[in-house]
Amino acid sequence: MPLLSFLRTLSTAHGPTGGEGAVAEIAAQLLAPLCDEVTIDPLFNVIGRKQGQGPEPRPQLMLMAHLDEVYALVAAVEGPFLRLTQTHADYRLLVGQEVIVLGRRPLAGVIGDRPPHLMAAEERQRMPRLHDLVVDLGRDAAEVAAWVSPGDVVLVDRPFVELQGRRVTGKALDNRAGVSVMLATLQHLQDQPHACDLLAVASVGEELNLLGAHTASFRLRPDLAIVLDVTFAEQPGADKDKTFPLGGGPVLGIGPNLHPRLGEALAATAARLELAHGLEPLPANSGTDAWAVQVAAGGRPTALISLPIRNMHSPVEVADLADLEGAARWLAAFIPEVDAAFLAGLAYQLPTFDEAPA
Amino acid sequence: MTPLTTALLRRLSEAAGGPGNEGAVRDLIARALHPHVDALHIDAMGNLTAIKRGRGEGDLRVALTAHMDEVALFITEIDSNGLLHVAASGGVNARTLAGKGVLVGPEQLPGVIGWPPPHLQRHNNDESKRVPKIEDLVIDIGAADKEAAAARVKIGQQALFATRFGFLGRDQAVAEEAPLPQKGRIKGKAFDDRLGCAAAMALLMGPALPCDLHAIFTVQEEVGVRGALAAAEMLAVDLLLVLEGTVCDDLPGPVDEPRFPTTRLGDGPALTQRDGSYVVQAAVLQHLLRTAAAHGIPYQFKHPNAGGTDASGFGRYRATPTGILSTPCRYIHGPVAVAELGDFHALIQLLRAVLADEAALARLVGRS
Amino acid sequence: MQELVRELSTVFGPPGAEDAVRERIAHHVTPYADAVTIDAMGNLYALKRGDGSGRRIMLAAHMDEIGVIVTQVEEDGMLRFSGLGTLGRKMLLGQRVRFGNGAVGVISHNGGVKAEIVENETPDWPKWFIDMGVQGAAALPVGIGDVAVFDRPFVSLGRRALGGFDDRIGCAILVQLLRTLPASPHDLLFTFTVQEEVGVRGARVAAFGQDPEIGIAVDVTPAGDTPKQLTPAAVKLGHGPAIKIADAQMIAHPRLRRALIAAAQREGIPFQPEVLTFGSTDAAAIQAARAGVISGAVSVPCRYVHTTSEMIDFGDVEHAVALLTAFLTAEVDW
Known part of the structure; x- marks a missing residue:
């Protein structure tokens, strides 16, 4: 299956933080033919295992990409309308947006706005506040009360669309793009031997509290980890310092959250492949699953590969397939290099000593 | 007599060790401790643990911990003019940066943090009162263009203040290889927390104590107690003592704005009752107070509720009895800090007194 | 129950100094528990064993107060x-x-x-x-x-009361549960935690140390039924305990949430769904312990939280006990 199909299938699936069950089933089905074994843990982390061919004990390499997507919640039902709360997206983008309310059954809705004719001049100059927004389900109050309760999830309703060239747009490319790269990497590795055991984890809860990254690291206790997530692509209005050209290749994170020698090894592989890639300086928290993975259950060398997208956390995220395919090629070339000697080489070493110990 | 020399404290202060880049500090500590301890090991995060077996009968284990890292500038971009753009790795005091010298990367290339001349700044608006944003500052290493800079510096490397260790208010020269003087003000960078590292080292380099002594030198405290978090799950000791170089703001403030110093220089080591992220168990605190009183060692309380330490990271999983002891340091998280050697030595004296009394320790941790 | 709430709500217990509260609660739970223990941080555990067929469930209420x-x-x-x-x-x-x-x-x-x-x-x-x-x-x-x-004296207003209830009301609910619970298939670990108000610190080590399969925090939640609330909040005083959907730091596990709702509906107990945009409870720490714990919370609606006059409704308190009883005496079907 081409990477495009993975991304299309995953982008349109429903998987808000804390409600990843549906997208987890889909991810598990996509992982199954590529792994020896796939399980879904009680928190809905999807864990695929693919055994390596190296001698035991084989290094355990965890690939991780988060499954969950940004969402809003129903705060209150007011007659036929819904008020909203707790959104990690930019709520201003919800004005004029079509949505799906995951009530007792999924319900389509619209978030509209007052007609500008009736607004005072001052009101026209500012955006509404989150609690000014109203979801219109087009149903009467009794019907809405029967189907929807406070706390139900509201997702934007956006199709996945191919644009010009190799670019695509849709919702939840953050981070279904990362999950797709993980799948494509495993596909490359079907006919390529690798020494280490692979643990492919589609994690939950990244957008809220890194719940899946933390708990899966405790469950699996891998020796090293590579996290896949998205980063900011260049676009008007975005600070050029913090963005990467769309189509300019995947991006390698660098900073205290990430292991320097693991990053260097990945960079060396990219150089060997002549694969263009960016370098993302992250002075402290990377803002990804890597932050939890690095220190959970004793800690481990951790790397981060990011895929530039435009309009992050909006209904119209844009990615370039070339970046995603590049990342998958990169990982597929790198993973066979990971063996016991490689892992040993990552360990921090004592200096050489002049005298014998006491 | 302290086993620490001036030269060793100088090397600790001057070593470059931003968060995630503590290798030089770690090597320095490991080399210094190697002849004095029974085991040294490093975990996946880069935390260094040194173990010195006790000479006592019991199996009591006490850990000292101090963090190796210091706040740093982190190179984020090399621009077309060969200037280095930076971000803060840890809580760097932005008010202190402009016009300072730095050392960049493993090659310790000298550079300066530039700032436009006053003639060219606008005085008619708030711009001149504004604290410069770190993103707006650049490091100039003298490179002519991007190519020249990139040949020597890489994105992700760190820049640290080019501050030399020394003594303040002392006329006589100090012999580098002689034991550290007992009193006097010292100045240097990274006292937070190289003074904690030095205190732990003093204990390990001294004579064996009754209990097994573990010293954990952690990484990445300044970006969120990351080393301690990673080490926390495996921590299996009866008592943990966190050693810090802590904030001290005992300078007088404006008349109409009363100041409440968190600690005072020269009043002895600062004991934490609780800080912003950890409550010290009453029994541990009482034990420290009793021991200090019994030996006539001065101490002060650190202003409660301020700041945080690796104690919160180590306390994440296991309820290990934990104490926090600090040497007060003025001006930390800036280019140059100042501390009082008397406070530092009193802290070591207090640690030694606590660790020497095995029976009292066993009672404290419920092992008697 | 009012007497128990009056007693527990007036004991001295700021974060990190919960000793007096722990002593009072230990006094109440010891006759009913199979084992009572205290960890080095000061968390109190009262274990009530099940018949071996059920799950290991941690119920947590925090002893500390602002x-x-x-x-x-x-x-x-x-x-x-x-x-x-x-x-x-x-x-x-x-x-x-x-x-x-x-x-x-x-x-x-x-x-x-x-x-x-x-x-x-x-x-x-x-x-x-x-x-x-x-x-x-x-x-x-x-x-x-x-x-x-x-200084927050307990004042009875009849069906409602004023006092310091965050989270002694949760402590009282757990004590009452332990005293009145019929046979349960589950091993129930009644956990009275320290230092919740300063960052859910007690619950974090409690859950790591005890490694439960299911975690439920019992705490208060701000009520939204006073004049001109700035944000819409659905929870009202006197309309039944709240079953947590989400707060600022966690999302309750959907299975547990559904099981609690099913238990309430089965027994005809009123309840309200809770979405809180700020704050959290011990459940956030329990959920992230080790490889993860299926976690949620049952909350008592409370007006004027973190003031000297918190207001609760005893109908909500009694229904919270009934809701937890209904959930804990049934099999868990996942």
């Missing part, structure tokens, strides 16, 4: 302080605080009579002080590092 800590002593005997737990500065003026040794003081701020009475602004933290009514620092009965709670 308070203040003395940070500086002025020469004239005034105490400077900072908050323990999230405190609104607006509520401080004129409030009485009580220290562990019984000493009482009153809170005011710099500026004198005019500022106290007519000032519109809320002064910054360093401008507040506690007046212990002594002449000079030498006469002070307390010092730096001493902690105090707000």
Whole structure:
């Protein structure tokens, strides 16, 4: 299956933080033919295992990409309308947006706005506040009360669309793009031997509290980890310092959250492949699953590969397939290099000593 | 007599060790401790643990911990003019940066943090009162263009203040290889927390104590107690003592704005009752107070509720009895800090007194 | 039940100094538990064993309450302080605080009579002080590092009450549950935690150490049924306990949420779904312990949370006990 199909299938699936069950089933089905074994843990982390061919004990390499997507919640039902709360997206983008309310059954809705004719001049100059927004389900109050309760999830309703060239747009490319790269990497590795055991984890809860990254690291206790997530692509209005050209290749994170020698090894592989890639300086928290993975259950060398997208956390995220395919090629070339000697080489070493110990 | 020399404290202060880049500090500590301890090991995060077996009968284990890292500038971009753009790795005091010298990367290339001349700044608006944003500052290493800079510096490397260790208010020269003087003000960078590292080292380099002594030198405290978090799950000791170089703001403030110093220089080591992220168990605190009183060692309380330490990271999983002891340091998280050697030595004296009394320790941790 | 709430809600227990609360609760739970233990941080555990066919369930309520800590002593005997737990500065003026040794003081701020009475602004933290009514620092009965709670007497309003209920109401619910629970298939670990108000610290080590399969926090949640609330909130006083959907730090596990709702519906117990945009509970820490714990929370609606007059409705409290009883006596079907 081409990477495009993975991304299309995953982008349109429903998987808000804390409600990843549906997208987890889909991810598990996509992982199954590529792994020896796939399980879904009680928190809905999807864990695929693919055994390596190296001698035991084989290094355990965890690939991780988060499954969950940004969402809003129903705060209150007011007659036929819904008020909203707790959104990690930019709520201003919800004005004029079509949505799906995951009530007792999924319900389509619209978030509209007052007609500008009736607004005072001052009101026209500012955006509404989150609690000014109203979801219109087009149903009467009794019907809405029967189907929807406070706390139900509201997702934007956006199709996945191919644009010009190799670019695509849709919702939840953050981070279904990362999950797709993980799948494509495993596909490359079907006919390529690798020494280490692979643990492919589609994690939950990244957008809220890194719940899946933390708990899966405790469950699996891998020796090293590579996290896949998205980063900011260049676009008007975005600070050029913090963005990467769309189509300019995947991006390698660098900073205290990430292991320097693991990053260097990945960079060396990219150089060997002549694969263009960016370098993302992250002075402290990377803002990804890597932050939890690095220190959970004793800690481990951790790397981060990011895929530039435009309009992050909006209904119209844009990615370039070339970046995603590049990342998958990169990982597929790198993973066979990971063996016991490689892992040993990552360990921090004592200096050489002049005298014998006491 | 302290086993620490001036030269060793100088090397600790001057070593470059931003968060995630503590290798030089770690090597320095490991080399210094190697002849004095029974085991040294490093975990996946880069935390260094040194173990010195006790000479006592019991199996009591006490850990000292101090963090190796210091706040740093982190190179984020090399621009077309060969200037280095930076971000803060840890809580760097932005008010202190402009016009300072730095050392960049493993090659310790000298550079300066530039700032436009006053003639060219606008005085008619708030711009001149504004604290410069770190993103707006650049490091100039003298490179002519991007190519020249990139040949020597890489994105992700760190820049640290080019501050030399020394003594303040002392006329006589100090012999580098002689034991550290007992009193006097010292100045240097990274006292937070190289003074904690030095205190732990003093204990390990001294004579064996009754209990097994573990010293954990952690990484990445300044970006969120990351080393301690990673080490926390495996921590299996009866008592943990966190050693810090802590904030001290005992300078007088404006008349109409009363100041409440968190600690005072020269009043002895600062004991934490609780800080912003950890409550010290009453029994541990009482034990420290009793021991200090019994030996006539001065101490002060650190202003409660301020700041945080690796104690919160180590306390994440296991309820290990934990104490926090600090040497007060003025001006930390800036280019140059100042501390009082008397406070530092009193802290070591207090640690030694606590660790020497095995029976009292066993009672404290419920092992008697 | 009112008597138990009155007793527990007036015991001294700021974060990190929960000893008196722990003693009172231990006194109540010991006759009913199979084992009672205390960890090094001060968390109290009362284990009630099931018949071996069920799950290992942690029920958590926190013993600590909001308070203040003395940070500086002025020469004239005034105490400077900072908050323990999230405190609104607006509520401080004129409030009485009580220290562990019984000493009482009153809170005011710099500026004198005019500022106290007519000032519109809320002064910054360093401008507040506690007046212990002594002449000079030498006469002070307390010092730096001493902690105090707000004076919050229990006042019955009939069906409702005023007092300091966050989270002694949860403690009382767990005590009552333990006393009245019919046979349960599950191993139930009644956990009374420390230091929730300063970052769910007690629950974090409790859950790591005990490694439960399911975790439920019992705590208060702010009610949204007072005039002109700034944000829509659905929880009302007297309309039944709240079953947590989400708060600022966690999302309740859908299976547990559904099972709690099913238990309420089965027994005809009123309940309300809860979405909270700020704050969290011990459940956030329990959920992330080790490889993850299926976690949620049952909350008692409460008006004026983190003030000296928190208001609850005993109907909600009794229904919370009934809801948890219904859930805990049934099989867990996942």
